Amino acid sequence: MTIAVLIITIAAVLFILGAIVFFILRARAAGAVFGVLALFFVLADMKAFQFRKMASSPMMMPAATVTSAPVKEEDWPPVLSAVGSISAVQGAVISTELGGIVSQVAFENGGEARKGDVLIKLDTSSEQAQLRTAEADLELARANLQRTRGLAAGKVVSKSELDAAESAFGQKQGTVDNMRSMIAKKEVHAPFDGQLGIRQVNVGQSIDARQPVVALTALDPVYVDFALPQQELSKLSSGLEVRVKSDAMPGREFKGKLTAINSMVDTITRNVSLQAMLDNPDHALRPGMFAKAEVELPQKHKTLVVPGSAISYAPFGDSVFVIEKKKDEKTGKELQTIRQQFVRVGEARGDFVAITDGLKPNETIVSTGVFKLRNGMPVTINNDLAPKPQLNPTPVDS
16 A cells, blocks of 8 residues: 555545544434444445555556657758858948038939949039139130240240240149039049938038038948957868858848958957858848858768757756657557656757767657656657758748
8 A cells, every 4th residue: 555545544534533523422313323333334445445446457657649850960060150240341421522502412312323423412603603714714824825935936035934824824724623623522422332321411401521421331242240269260261151140131041251360369358350251132131230150160070969849958967758669568568668868968050959978879759748758658659740840940930
């Protein structure tokens, strides 16, 4: 008789004795006493019959339905992970070199610009008037120079008068060139191909020199800037494949090449700065975005992997349940039972987790529902609704 059964029996006896005392104290007739005693013996005999029945047929633990997965051996190349940010290969905030009043804005917010396109024009009416005056003075100086050269050829004027005429012509030519340069600088042009941002000036606005006009960014390709600890420096070289993901683009992965390794290590963090170039034809990545970068090293090694849902994490150790076939000693039937196996967990990639110790290739383990299992339980396998783990999952953005 087990402790639980003994406790139940004692409780039942105490309950019945209490009932007997109650009825004896309250009963006014002897028949009530005999009735209570008869009830006590009937209940005691029924409880004894139940105990004998339980002892003759031991309870069998019902089989639990689980899903299964094999322990796979795969080639996982070493990966170095870091967080970084996207930056532009070419990007600038366009500004004016001279001040003035905006007479024309020749672009649309967020539009595309080609190298040399006019972005804004400043009012040049005053400069145009000064240019016409300077051009008239230049024509007069040119005529005087030609006349003086003719006279100098006939030795009518001195050499000093010819030099003075040539100097005057040069000064007038410089004045015209300066005015034309000022007029040209009052047109702001795109220095390279790229995408425009939001304009910061309006027509009729008076602006100062070097005032920002609009941001211009080349979005294809782009850089990703990140850093790795100095102990990883010996493993890095230009040309290694880099994979980039961003929470702004869930489910997408961008691939590129490591293009630059900084020549110095940061003296505070002891990290080395890295830069990779990514193709970005649809302009999905934008400068300033947070990104997760992974550098794939060329070496590969065999790794045992299991679905992450198969691992039971606990403070005293992580474990999985291995499914084994076992023969029942009484019936001779072959059963499937589970054995709790403690494992050492490595890195995670997608829905899979690497196992560094505790399992062998091709073993079968329970893939879901491990929290409800106990060591030695019989199980039945049903993989009809089993989840399909992926190395690069693309979950639906909820």
